[in-house]
Amino acid sequence: MPPKKKKRTSSQLSEQNESPAKLRKKTVGPKKMSIQACSGNKTSEVKCSLEQKDAGEKGQKELFTYWLMKSEPESRIENGVDVKFGIEDLKAQSEQTGCWDGVRNYQARNYMKDMKVGQLAFFYHSNCKMPGIAGIIKVVKEAYVDHTQFDKKDPHYDPSSKQDNPKWYMVDVQFVRMTKRFISLTELKKYHLEHKSSGGALKNMALFTRTRLSVQPLTEEEFNFVLNLEDKDPI
DNA sequence: GCCAACGTTGGC
């Protein structure tokens, strides 16, 4: 998605959640971002974030602390608007921060609602010549209403969403750094396949088990494994 | 609530 313009709103609350039990998911989402930001902090460091891990008991939802967010780095016109938004576009924005708007998939939305300030995510380039992980970003503002759902000119306008009960939310993310090298989908896939038989860290990586999800959770083990690939030669 | 038709995602 395209870069969009900015605005900010914040609200949170309401929602219907669809989390369900049946899995609802949708996939989607493009992303895009917009501008400025809305909140921010700067500084970039590397890994931080804390961990809280799951609470999971009660059958409740597990809490993830690491994420992977997909966006398209190459131009593509959707409803007359260029939805290109690569990591360089985020980096170029004020405070190197932008809102992750345009997600129109319930499961991806719900994951964004679970995000906490300070958590890290991989910035994944999708639908392009070289798909893969290009950098690291962090959450700087928790879920709030995605205003683009009400904008008829926006490629992700959703006429079914009402102002008094918004369906879609976004978070603000800030560029942290590029990964030391680009970690391609091809490389990740090799590890995933290998790990499926060996029981390695990427055996259940969402990138391969839930391919159409644009906002995905990573376990700490998955995140660390991928991060360690930075210092190794590509396979 | 089932399910067929349709739409979208996204790798190749």
Add this chain to the structure above:
DNA sequence: GCCAACGTTGGC
């Protein structure tokens, strides 16, 4: 540009 996978819609 093709197309597989899978999510959504809507009739019944």
